[in-house]
Amino acid sequence: MVVALRAVIFDLGGTLIDWPDWDEDIQRRWALSYEYLVATAPSLTWPSCDAYVQAMREAEKEYWLQVAKNQTSHTPTSFLRDGFRRLHRDVNDQELLVALDGYARAVNGWAMIFPDAVETLLALRKRGYKLGLLSNTWWAAEWHNADLAPHGLDALLDVVVYTSDLPYTKPHASAFLTVTQRLDVPPEACVMVGDRMVDDIEGAQKVGMRAIWKETTYPWPRPAHITPDAVIHNLAELPAILRSWKSS
Structure with a gap:
């Protein structure tokens, strides 16, 4: 039996925001x-x-x-x-x-938000999903938070986790379990959205989450054995995919 999704967890760089050049x-x-x-x-x-x-x-x-x-x-x-x-x-x-x-x-001020990020998160919150963020980074949390706040992304996320505050990074299981525990949602009721096949997709699937790959032009590794549960080109495609899973 497929467990109903209750939470969507996003990667940060390359998924919600980017740093040009x-x-x-x-x-x-x-x-x-x-x-x-x-x-x-x-x-x-x-x-x-x-x-x-x-x-x-x-x-x-x-x-x-x-x-x-x-x-x-x-x-x-x-x-x-x-x-x-x-x-x-x-x-x-x-x-x-x-x-x-x-x-x-x-x-400060370098980050560029993807144009459909806010509308996508708003749509998901309207549908009752809890929203989380899990980012691999050595940067201090307040630096990243300063990128989120001007666009209102911080107010749309229920839980924000940066691995600079953790002993391990993605794809280590403990990083994913930290964010699911803070959301108070079991892994099988969560979906991870990210642009890296190894860190985001495989890591999430290994702890029982579903995972959606946001296709990217960056040269991140794409091992043939990793198969995401879905693929999107833009965040705006995400609500329709989750809706189709709910009705199937």
């Missing part, structure tokens, strides 16, 4: 982070901007490599400490907070 613009934004750091603590000896950007990008790449291999997560503080270790630079807590603030300022 990520690979190109992330270099510039790390440079902005550096400029803020140096301006705020000018009496200290800092490495060059190029060295700082390279170290932080290497730390970022290593973070995502460990996510892919082990599903291990990190806080923003531990992530930046790794970047400074690569520069052979010890930083105290205050310096670390300044560096984090600089990065937060650099990425």
Whole structure:
């Protein structure tokens, strides 16, 4: 017997919002982070901007490599400490907070919401679904929340979970079970919507959830053995799919 769906859980980046020209613009934004750091603590000896950007990008790449291999997560503080270790630079807590603030300022306002995100979430809430968010990230929760709030997305989500606050990332089962527990809905009554086959689709299905793949042009892995329960090109297609499942 198929359990009736009671909750829809969304991935964030590539699903509800996006960051335009990520690979190109992330270099510039790390440079902005550096400029803020140096301006705020000018009496200290800092490495060059190029060295700082390279170290932080290497730390970022290593973070995502460990996510892919082990599903291990990190806080923003531990992530930046790794970047400074690569520069052979010890930083105290205050310096670390300044560096984090600089990065937060650099990425503020960068995100672009998909045009059908709000109307889709409103339609689902009208139909009585609980709505959740589960995002793989090292960013602080308040940084992402700052992306959600201007568009009213924060008010439409019942539960928001960022893996920077968890020990593991998607596709680890504990990440999915954390959000279902906070929604107070069993996994089999939830559906995951995301743009990554491994992290979102396979991870959700392994804990008993249904999963809908939002097709993307990004080059994320697409293993042949993973079959989503449905495929959408735009979020606006989602309500009709859930309606068809309910009537079948």
